[in-house]
Amino acid sequence: MSSFQESIGRGGAVLHMWNQWAVQILVLTSFSLQVFLFLVGGTRRRGSSTVLRVLLWLAYLTADTVATYTLGHLAITSGSHLHQLSVFWAPFLLLHLGGQDTITAYALEDNRLWLRHLQTLVLQFLGVAYVLYRCLSGSWGLVTAAILMFILGAAKYGDRIWALKCADNIGIDGLTDKYCHKVLNNRYLEVSGMEEEEMVKQGAHILLSICVSQFNDCTLKKTTLYQYKTLEYLVGSKKIYSVIEMELSLMYDMMYTKAGVIHTWYGHGIRLFSVITIVHAFVQFRFFINKDGYRRVDVYITYILVVGAFVLEMTSWIMALGSTWARHFLYIRGWNRLYRVTVSLRRLVNAVGWRMWSGNVGQFNLFKYAQEHASMDMHKLKDLAPPVHISAPTKDLVVNMITKIVARHGGEADGLYSLNQKAENCELPVLDCDFDTRIIIWHIATHAILLWIKDKERQRDDRNYEKAIKTLSNYMVFLLVKHPEMLVAHTSRQLCLEALNLLKFVDTNGLAEYLSQDTLPVQGPLMKNDPCVRGMALAKSLVGNEWERHHLLEVVFGAWVVMLCYAGSHCNRDSHARRLIEQRRRVSNHRVAASRAPLPL
Known part of the structure; x- marks a missing residue:
């Protein structure tokens, strides 16, 4: 009987400890998963080990579950058991549900679940609103920061859903804007004057609509003059194979990351708002909130969440601004100074080979x-x-x-x-x-x-x-x-x-x-x-x-x-799209290569 009572006592102690520290453990776990997804999410582009792929798959599935469970835990816990910092963490969990720019979908089928994510957004939005309304009080600075983070979290989750929807409905017409056609039909891509790396990357963007037509099992309506001239030069310079590999890397961006949303005015606006909001939250918490009534560990966790969110968001935005998508945007609009600056910066950090297929x-x-x-x-x-x-x-x-x-x-x-x-x-x-x-x-x-x-x-x-x-x-x-x-x-x-x-x-x-x-x-x-x-x-x-x-x-x-x-x-579109996340792309390469061959001849 005594051993039974001892086991019950130990179980009660574990349960008591869990009740005391559950929110802290879950919040840190959610943040750690987001860091892992940010660092590892893009490694599939060039191929990765089986162990790393399994870990990435587990992290992708677990991240949403942990954040959702933690929000549910906060919602059902009585207000008397929640201190204000725990409530302040709720918007960060909504931000975590928005995911990382480096991975929105692990598999092609994930893109087709965007409606389910939209339903989840509505439910979690209401859940966080309920937690804030029920439990948040005290310092006006903390309330303001929590509300702004709440709005940011909802916007970032919507950002993810929109990226999934765009990936599920990739179209040719929306790839290249009308300004690009207007400018480059009169001044086609002068690839002959570019360095090899830039020639390949800009050529890939110009010809991307042809690549999309192969993945969509549809016919490209018309090849524009600048596409024809660019392709003619690339075939003659024997760079067409490198361009095709780059195009497949861009297709990976469109299908498995937030590239379809980031490189828009809306996408950059969200990222600017996120940086400003997180900085505001840090300033309010650091200088205008009395932290004497909180446990030191909770204060440290709050700093981790705020600073970590800033680092992730700022790094993602800098990567987006220095990406080939942004450089192409600058080039077709004739913003040559900014274009040359981004090219120089990428050359300094040697960001050349990470995009390309392992071969x-x-x-x-x-x-x-x-x-x-x-x-x-x-x-x-x-x-x-x-x-x-x-x-x-x-x-x-x-x-x-x-x-x-x-x-x-x-x-x-x-x-x-x-x-x-x-x-x-x-x-x-x-x-x-x-x-x-x-x-x-x-x-x-x-x-x-x-x-x-x-x-x-x-x-x-x-x-x-x-x-x-x-x-x-x-x-x-x-x-x-x-x-x-x-x-x-x-x-x-x-x-x-x-x-x-x-x-x-x-x-x-x-x-x-x-x-x-x-x-x-x-x-x-x-x-x-x-x-x-x-x-x-x-x-x-x-x-x-x-x-x-x-x-x-x-x-x-x-x-x-x-x-x-x-x-x-x-081979159907889905099979090609799935191979974009593996090393063995060669069939996809030659499907695209075949579409190139007749144009310059």
């Missing part, structure tokens, strides 16, 4: 996996190799191939979306099969061809082609295994498992010899229509054309580029 893509080679794994369980398939970095020569080869294919089809991009391509005057074998089967067949053929030319003397350009072909081949199979939703509809990863089981019967060392002989390097029953057999037959057919080695590599590379663009053009 890494996943890899999966069927032959290597079949050799190293006896069990072929689809649920346990792992990446054999770490992601590889896309080199500059590979990017140039891709852009050049897209341009060449478009030119071959009379300047129309439709040629990129047809899987039966012509290689110069020779037509590739027609493969009457589904897209996933085609990937497997070409993957096997590519592996065999690369083995065949491995020991032969070749030039540096050939080595670049080999590396690019291997990267694209392994990447497309990686997508088929890990992200089939990024490919054509009804694509199944099950075909990879079947191919892996069949490759166990293939003598990999005999593949190269098979291309010069007539004996299949197999040790078991393979049917004529099996993808493995068809892949080896395709390789033998291509080698049998007796093309020059460089031309053979160019044909194989062209086939993979076409398949990549075909996948990009047949």
Whole structure:
């Protein structure tokens, strides 16, 4: 009985401590989550570790819950148990619900919940108003500061809801204002006189509406003169790939951050009001409020909330004012002095690479996996190799191939979306099969061809082609295994498992010899229509054309580029948008690249 009473006593002590310190713990937890979201929210742009992504996901989900629970706790607690500082903290919780500029949505689906957030805003607005009306009294300075912070919190939460709504309804017409059209149609973007970094970033903003049309599955009505001229120069200067990566970074801003709201007069007005309001709250609390009647820890918590809010808001505003969005705004309005100042400041802090994609893509080679794994369980398939970095020569080869294919089809991009391509005057074998089967067949053929030319003397350009072909081949199979939703509809990863089981019967060392002989390097029953057999037959057919080695590599590379663009053009908007928060953007890159190709030709 005594042990039972002791446990009850300990439980009562814990409950008493919680009742005494619950508000303080919850408020500090809410603030800490906001700091974490501010610091880590933008790391997904370049890719981050799984642990960090999980922590970010937990923080994103927990932040709103903690703030809402704390406001509810304040609302139901009797006034006699709340001191005035606890009530003063309520508007800061509403400010926390407004979130950080670096992350408004963790996933694409979060943008579609803006109506639910609007309902939450109404409820929390009424809840905070109730707490202030019921419990706030005393110093007029404290009352004034609390009311202004209350208005700011509601405005910031509305700011977040508006950003979610804008991200859910991205449109082309509202991207570029009429002033931009009026000015730049007469004075198109003079990218030739810019440094490389500025050329890429300003070019990305000018061409952003074309990128949006790809994500919205809609057709761009008209390409303006300044877009045409800008694109013409960028393609000629071989910077178009960097521009596309920058455009995807801007699309990330529009879909997952407050960029759609910040860079408006309303957005900057809210941020100016927030800085003034928080400074007013600090001055009132620091100089005009008697703090003798409050516990020292509560005073410190209040300072943390006020100073922390100022630092977060001021830092966010400075980042917004120095962003590429703000620089583009200054440029199109001809405010050249301010434009040059912001460019110089960004150069001083070296804010160049944090926006850009990491350039890494996943890899999966069927032959290597079949050799190293006896069990072929689809649920346990792992990446054999770490992601590889896309080199500059590979990017140039891709852009050049897209341009060449478009030119071959009379300047129309439709040629990129047809899987039966012509290689110069020779037509590739027609493969009457589904897209996933085609990937497997070409993957096997590519592996065999690369083995065949491995020991032969070749030039540096050939080595670049080999590396690019291997990267694209392994990447497309990686997508088929890990992200089939990024490919054509009804694509199944099950075909990879079947191919892996069949490759166990293939003598990999005999593949190269098979291309010069007539004996299949197999040790078991393979049917004529099996993808493995068809892949080896395709390789033998291509080698049998007796093309020059460089031309053979160019044909194989062209086939993979076409398949990549075909996948990009047949993948829906949501799949592309979700990949913006991952490292593996290459299909999205080439969907946008394909939309660029016909314009300057």
